[in-house]
Amino acid sequence: MGDVVTIRDVARLAQVSVATVSRALNGQQNVAPGVRVRVLDAARELKYVPHHAARSLSSRKTRTIGLVLPDLHGEFFSELMRGIDLVAREHDQHLLVSSYHGHPEELGVALRAMRGRVDGMLVMSPFVDSSALAQDLGDGQHAVLINTHLTGVGLGTLAIDNHGGARAMVQHLAKQGFRRIAFVAGPQDNFDADQRLRGYRDALAEFLPGAEPIVLEGAFDESSGNAAGHAILAMAERPDAVFAANDMMALGCLFAFHQAGLRVPDDIAVAGFDDIPLARYVHPSLTTIAVDIAELGGLALRTLLAGREADMPRDVRLIAPHLVARASTRGARRDSS
Amino acid sequence: MGDVVTIRDVARLAQVSVATVSRALNGQQNVAPGVRVRVLDAARELKYVPHHAARSLSSRKTRTIGLVLPDLHGEFFSELMRGIDLVAREHDQHLLVSSYHGHPEELGVALRAMRGRVDGMLVMSPFVDSSALAQDLGDGQHAVLINTHLTGVGLGTLAIDNHGGARAMVQHLAKQGFRRIAFVAGPQDNFDADQRLRGYRDALAEFLPGAEPIVLEGAFDESSGNAAGHAILAMAERPDAVFAANDMMALGCLFAFHQAGLRVPDDIAVAGFDDIPLARYVHPSLTTIAVDIAELGGLALRTLLAGREADMPRDVRLIAPHLVARASTRGARRDSS
DNA sequence: CTGAAAGCGCTAACAC
DNA sequence: GTGTTAGCGCTTTCAG
Numbered sequence: 124m125g126d127v128v129t130i131r132d133v134a135r136l137a138q139v140s141v142a143t144v145s146r147a148l149n150g151q152q153n154v155a156p157g158v159r160v161r162v163l164d165a166a167r168e169l170k171y172v173p174h175h176a177a178r179s180l181s182s183r184k185t186r187t188i189g190l191v192l193p194d195l196h197g198e199f200f201s202e203l204m205r206g207i208d209l210v211a212r213e214h215d216q217h218l219l220v221s222s223y224h225g226h227p228e229e230l231g232v233a234l235r236a237m238r239g240r241v242d243g244m245l246v247m248s249p250f251v252d253s254s255a256l257a258q259d260l261g262d263g264q265h266a267v268l269i270n271t272h273l274t275g276v277g278l279g280t281l282a283i284d285n286h287g288g289a290r291a292m293v294q295h296l297a298k299q300g301f302r303r304i305a306f307v308a309g310p311q312d313n314f315d316a317d318q319r320l321r322g323y324r325d326a327l328a329e330f331l332p333g334a335e336p337i338v339l340e341g342a343f344d345e346s347s348g349n350a351a352g353h354a355i356l357a358m359a360e361r362p363d364a365v366f367a368a369n370d371m372m373a374l375g376c377l378f379a380f381h382q383a384g385l386r387v388p389d390d391i392a393v394a395g396f397d398d399i400p401l402a403r404y405v406h407p408s409l410t411t412i413a414v415d416i417a418e419l420g421g422l423a424l425r426t427l428l429a430g431r432e433a434d435m436p437r438d439v440r441l442i443a444p445h446l447v448a449r450a451s452t453r454g455a456r457r458d459s460s
Numbered sequence: 461m462g463d464v465v466t467i468r469d470v471a472r473l474a475q476v477s478v479a480t481v482s483r484a485l486n487g488q489q490n491v492a493p494g495v496r497v498r499v500l501d502a503a504r505e506l507k508y509v510p511h512h513a514a515r516s517l518s519s520r521k522t523r524t525i526g527l528v529l530p531d532l533h534g535e536f537f538s539e540l541m542r543g544i545d546l547v548a549r550e551h552d553q554h555l556l557v558s559s560y561h562g563h564p565e566e567l568g569v570a571l572r573a574m575r576g577r578v579d580g581m582l583v584m585s586p587f588v589d590s591s592a593l594a595q596d597l598g599d600g601q602h603a604v605l606i607n608t609h610l611t612g613v614g615l616g617t618l619a620i621d622n623h624g625g626a627r628a629m630v631q632h633l634a635k636q637g638f639r640r641i642a643f644v645a646g647p648q649d650n651f652d653a654d655q656r657l658r659g660y661r662d663a664l665a666e667f668l669p670g671a672e673p674i675v676l677e678g679a680f681d682e683s684s685g686n687a688a689g690h691a692i693l694a695m696a697e698r699p700d701a702v703f704a705a706n707d708m709m710a711l712g713c714l715f716a717f718h719q720a721g722l723r724v725p726d727d728i729a730v731a732g733f734d735d736i737p738l739a740r741y742v743h744p745s746l747t748t749i750a751v752d753i754a755e756l757g758g759l760a761l762r763t764l765l766a767g768r769e770a771d772m773p774r775d776v777r778l779i780a781p782h783l784v785a786r787a788s789t790r791g792a793r794r795d796s797s
Numbered sequence: 798c799t800g801a802a803a804g805c806g807c808t809a810a811c812a813c
Numbered sequence: 814g815t816g817t818t819a820g821c822g823c824t825t826t827c828a829g
Contacts, residue, residue, distance in 0.1 A: 129822055140800045145824060153798055174576035176522065177822030180513040180805045187556070187577075195545050201538030208532050208559055217573070219524070220555045222545055236554070239511035239806085240524075374741070401741055404711075466806055477816045482808060490814055514806030517821045576822085 128169045137165035148173065187217035188427065189237040189244035191230065195222045198399060199416055203269070206417030207245065210424040216242075231259040243427045245269055245420075251314050267427040269419065272314045274439070279430060281423040284441040285315050285396075288412040289322025290329075291446045292366055292394055295410070297330040299454025301364035301392055305337040307351040307376065309368040316343065319368045319396060337362055341372045348375025355391075356383050363391055364452065370395035370402050370411055377405060377451070392452040407450035414444040465506045474502035485510065516576075524554035525764065526574040526581035528567070532559045535736060536753055540606070543754030544582065547761040553579075568596040580764045582606055582757075588651050604764040606756065609651045611776070616767060618760040621778040622652050622733075625749040626659025627666075628783045629703055629731055632747070634667040636791025638701035638729055642674040644688040644713065646705040653680065656705045656733060674699055678709045685712020692728075693720050700728055701789065707732035707739050707748055714742060714788070729789040744787035751781040 134141045139158060147154045147162035154162075165171075179185045190207060192200055204220070211218050219241055223229040227250055234256075237244055243265030248256055253273040260266055260278065268280040296304050306323045309316025324336050339351040348367055352375060355365060367373035373395030380387055387393050387407055395402060398413035419442050426440070471478045476495060484491045484499035491499075502508075516522040527544060529537055541557070548555050556578055560566040564587055571593075574581055580602030585593055590610040597603055597613060605617040633641050643660045646653025661673050676688040685704055689712060692702060704710035710732030717724055724730050724744055732739060735750035756779050763777070 130824095131822080141823080142801080142825080143799060146799090149824085155798060158798080172572045172575040174517075174822050176513045176517040176576050177805090178576075178824075180511075180517050180807090181822080181824045183805075183824095185513065195538065195542040197538065198535060201532065201534065201541075204538075204557070205532040208557070212559075212561070217577070218557045220541070220545070220557050222549075224549070235509050238509040239513050239515075240554070401738055404738055405741060406743060467808095468806080478807080479809080479817080480815060483815090486808085492814060495814080511806050514821090515808075517823085518806080518808040520808095520821075 128171050129174070130171070132169055133162065133165045133171050136169060137162045185217075185240060185242050186215065187219050187241050188424065189219045189221065189241035191233050191237070191244055191246045192220070192222045193247060193249055194225055195220075199397075202416035203247075203420040206420030206422075207424050209417070210421040210428075214424075214428055216424075216428075227255065230256065234259040234264075243267075243430075245423050245427060247271060248273070249314055251312050251317055253314075265427060265430060267423050267430070269423050270315060279426050280439040281419055281426060282439055282441055283315065283414050283419060284443050285318035286322035286325070287441070288396060288414070288444040288446075289319040289366075289368075290326040291444075292396070292410075292412055293323055293326035294330050295446055295448060296364050296366065296392065296394065296452060299364075299392070299452055301452075301454065302331065302334065303337070303360070303362040304331070304334070304364045304366055305339060305355055305362040307339045307341040307348060307365060307367040307372050309341055309343045309372075313343070316368050323366060341368060343369050343371060345371045345375040345378075348372025349379045350375070352376035352379025356380070356385075361391070364388075364394070365391060366394045366396075368396055370397045370399045370409060373409055373411070373451075374401065374405060377409070388451050388453050392454075394452050398447055402447075403449065407453075410449045410452040411447050412444045413447045415442065418442065465508050466511070467508070469506055470499065470502045470508050473506060474499045522554075522577060522579050523552065524556050524578050525761065526556045526558065526578035528570050528574070528581055528583045529557070529559045530584060530586055531562050532557075536734075539753035540584075540757040543757030543759075544761050546754070547758045547765075551761075551765055553761075553765075564592065567593065571596040571601075580604075580767075582760050582764060584608060585610070586650055586652060588649050588654055590651075602764060602767060604760050604767070606760050607652060616763050617776040618756055618763060619776055619778055620652065620751050620756065621780050622655035623659035623662070624778070625733060625751070625781040625783075626656040626703075626705075627663040628781075629733070629747075629749055630660055630663035631667050632783055632785060633701050633703065633729065633731065633789060636701075636729070636789055638789075638791065639668065639671065640674070640697070640699040641668070641671070641701045641703055642676060642692060642699035644676045644678040644685060644702060644704040644709050646678055646680045646709075650680070653705050660703060678705060680706050680708060682708045682712040682715075685709025686716045687712070689713035689716025690720075693717070693722075698728065701725075701731070702728060703731045703733075705733055707734045707736045707746060710746055710748070710788075711738065711742060714746070725788050725790050729791075731789050735784055739784075740786065744790075747786045747789035748784050749781045750784045752779065755779065 130141045130144050134144045144162050147159045221233045223233045247269040248271045253271050266278055270282045308320050341347040341351050365376050373393050377393050395409050395411040398411045402409040402411050467478045467481050471481045481499050484496045558570045560570045584606040585608045590608050594613045603615055607619050645657050678684040678688050702713050710730050714730050732746050732748040735748045739746040739748050
């Protein structure tokens with residue numbers, strides 16, 4: 124147990140009081156230059172490191188921010204964390220990570236467990252109904268929501284513009300000459316999935332008035348996408364393009380069509396959403412909507428950090444994704460508009 | 461600022477002393493049943509949540525473990541964290557995550573910053589020379605190393621058996637009938653890369669005695685793999701198989717060969733290491749060595765947690781990876797041995 | 798500029 | 814069983 128060296132030891136060695144040590148170490152101005160040097164030397168010699176719990180108990184600051192996520196699976200969260208970590212480091216903040224493992228009912232526990240450990244938190248709750256969140260966030264906790272649908276609680280929110288992204292994709296497909304565009308939806312209780320579906324419907328009405336929406340169920344994973352692909356193959360009047368609510372499902376479709384001997388995009392076009400790394404490597408490469416997830420995370424933290432000084436922006440800020448046109452939707456016709 | 465409710469408020473409402481509140485809330489036995497109920501009710505009514513910093517200052521426990529990583533990029537770290545998080549939750553531990561962004565010199569800072577914040581830490585330092593680590597870990601800090609080469613400091617280590625994995629791959633290639641097996645190495649200062657190279661050399665001597673090692677430089681990324689692929693294409697006496705030290709480089713090779721019109725595996729076989737998700741989706745699907753990263757992380761945490769009670773195992777425990785044979789190394793001949 | 802001292806909110810002896 | 818009290822290691826008035 125070598126970690127017994129406290130501020131007192133430093134004070135003794137430097138022949139000053141603990142108060143002076145504290146001031147010197149925290150870079151305050153009212154310390155005589157010579158004394159400061161003595162303190163710093165003593166601290167270095169003893170390898171003194173301030174004890175965090177003590178410091179945060181008395182200063183009421185933790186210099187750490189909490190990150191409450193639904194899960195830790197996959198590339199989305201790793202990218203999100205990376206973006207957050209970059210900004211955290213910039214502001215010398217630590218990151219306390221917690222996942223509630225897809226169980227919304229554990230979200231409250233996770234949030235409460237952060238009391239006294241963090242100065243603020245970033246919370247993500249991708250469920251359509253996040254109202255339970257409001258209670259656990261009720262008190263003066265600083266928080267910013269990520270991709271979470273919860274308004275009227277005075278919290279800032281950063282989210283991906285799913286509606287706009289889906290709209291851009293439908294527009295692209297229409298421009299490429301596709302006329303019967305099917306949509307493979309995501310989980311019903313997922314807010315992102317819901318917005319993408321709405322974007323599809325709205326854009327269809329806008330760019331292909333008269334075209335009927337063709338919506339298939341899906342669950343954001345490859346196998347449900349594959350199933351949707353087979354369902355499409357079995358349709359009497361087959362669509363000429365499929366837009367899946369995320370890339371994994373689009374890949375599932377792609378494989379279903381491959382197996383059936385269809386050529387993509389000649390026989391049928393396929394598009395996804397997210398731009399996962401795989402998207403550019405499959406054959407044909409997948410047209411999709413790219414989201415800068417790291418930016419989403421970084422911006423969320425910046426919002427949180429800024430909110431502690433000024434008033435927190437209470438609005439929903441949307442991150443605009445962009446279309447990445449690849450081979451899987453290369454158009455039959457070339458009507459430019 | 462609703463978080464002003466302290467243990468005192470609960471004590472007052474429940475008409476007991478703070479000590480009793482503490483005991484009741486911490487589930488100690490010496491509390492009268494009726495009193496316990498009163499305390500619990502009061503706590504619930506006031507929405508009391510213990511203040512972490514205060515608790516850990518006085519109890520000298522933080523119930524959190526630190527995770528110090530070289531980076532947060534990509535699937536390896538996300539899987540590692542997922543495995544760790546699973547075990548952490550099991551033991552009701554929080555996770556403080558910190559990355560030193562590939563700068564070994566910042567590792568010490570990261571480690572020191574954890575003082576008083578964690579009960580122990582999981583540290584990963586993939587550099588061949590991790591000796592600087594020893595100093596910053598010198599005191600009685602509980603720690604377990606992950607994929608880190610540092611012996612003699614009395615710390616447990618969990619690592620992937622890179623040597624064994626590379627050996628298994630060479631054996632597989634030899635069994636498939638390949639005779640001139642080239643190796644695309646990883647960064648020189650990376651410990652995993654170094655061990656994989658050794659495994660290749662040793663296995664070559666073992667399974668194909670007389671065959672000369674053919675080693676190309678690489679940097680663990682796709683472009684260096686691609687460059688190595690082109691270098692191989694330019695060789696007078698071309699190898700019939702390429703084993704890259706990781707999957708991304710193997711993919712780079714694959715694309716180089718595709719571009720050159722070579723057929724894999726008929727003209728040349730390609731193999732990687734890691735089994736990233738992409739590996740099964742490329743064409744031809746990539747033979748590789750699969751590592752259960754989540755298990756690596758989970759086991760590391762278990763080791764850390766166990767070490768606090770019993771004596772920490774000071775040895776290096778190796779996680780055995782396994783061969784995943786796919787299309788990219790389908791053999792020309794069928795000599796079984 | 799510096800020191801003494803009062804807490805921060807909680808746990809853990811130690812009494813009763 | 815329960816209350817009193819002394820810290821945990823640090824920051825922060827408040828004097829000087």
